[in-house]
Amino acid sequence: MSHPNTSPEPWPDIPYAPWAETAVALHLWTQIMGKYRLAHTPWLNHSWHATLYVTPRGLTTGLVPDQSGMVSLALDFHDGLCVVETDAGARETFPLGAMGVSQFQAGLRDAVRAVGGTFSIHGRPNEMKDAVPFTEDTMPRPYDGAAVLQFHQALVRIERVFSQFRTGFLAKVSPVHLFWGSFDLAVTRFSGADAPPHPGGVPNLPDTVTQEAYSHEVSSAGFWPGAGIGEPMFYSYAYPTPETFSQQPVAPDATRWDAELGEFLLPYGAVRASPNPDKTLLDFLTSTYVAAAKSGDWDRKTLECDMGVPGVPRAV
Incomplete structure (x- = not known):
């Protein structure tokens, strides 16, 4: 069995404690994005229809069927943007930064609607104890880009x-x-x-x-x-x-x-x-x-x- 060669790029140091609050915010943002995909995509075995994927710039839902055509949601960590795009060429963005989860959801909702999509999701986090509905999670959260x-x-x-x-x-x-x-x-x-x-x-x-x-x-x-x-x-x-x-x-x-x-x-x-x-x-x-x-x-x-x-x- 062959193994990959040593990576030409060093693996980054990512201790959890210094960015823990940002990580929680990012987790909740991805839940909102994933729930949009979940709401529009036919069920695939083992919930594979709801997941996100790594891209060279961040994370994406991939193509999601919506009434306006195919829509994708993405987090661009290099430019610090949430990006909503359609197959018709429509594109809306808003900046990533310190904000409440409710503010992120509102920004994503408005961007989806602006490109002609529909935004109606299950509004509470999954797999988290004491889950606070996204619209009620107004506490400002940091963003360490x-x-x-x-x-x-x-x-x-x-x-x-x-x-x-x-x-x-x-x-x-x-x-x-x-x-x-x-x-x-x-x-x-x-x-x-x-x-x-x-x-x-x-x-x-x-x-x-x-x-x-x-x-x-x-x-x-x-x-x-x-x-x-x-x-x-x-x-x-x-x-x-x-x-x-x-x-x-x-x-x-x-x-x-x-x-x-x-x-x-x-x-x-x-x-x-x-x-x-x-x-x-x-x-x-x-x-x-x-x-x-x-x-x-x-x-x-x-x-x-x-x-x-x-x-x-x-x-x-």
Whole structure:
């Protein structure tokens, strides 16, 4: 198995505490954007129709069907703008900055309407305790644009490795996408087997959504910027969790098992500090997937393939 070469660009330092309040605001902004996509897009398995995607400049909903045609919402972290565009060429923007969540929602609503779209969303955050409706969240929140840019640069590098990892699987595998409910960038592999009903219980999320998301066996990995953990962190879990999953050998050495979460964790700082961050992260993704597949008795011979190489068709 080949690994990516060392990244020519250093991975940025993104300690969570200095930009924690900005990160919470950004999380809530992405919820509002994602709920617009959710309101207009036909349901796709495992809520893939509602996610956001990393771009060279920030985050986007991608194309969303609306009465005015196709609409996209984007956060441009380089120019500090929220951008709403349509396939007809209409474009509206407003600046990102310190503001209440209600102010961001009002700006996005007005921009969508200005390009001919409709803006009617579920108005309360999901997967957050004590969720305050967006229109009532008027408390001014800071916006550290420099920290957001650093976070975005980390997402770009993580996206690259996640996308490489995604190529080594023949069966169903998710896009690399950002779930705005939990604010994590994720990629998920599926064994093809049905899973037992998920118990649900996620704060402010209907159990039916959680149960549909985990309708089949998965090995899932992702990245959190640090909320609830205190530092940026990679994770990997399996659902259902095989009995011997936590006992499997994994890499790198900085990886640990968190019994409370039921997941393997790897600090972003350990990846960043390694001689080859891309390879270190890919080792984590690969070894924790193998731990799930082995302990879960997946049919690895029919599910796996060599990782892709640019310009070279997969050998068959």
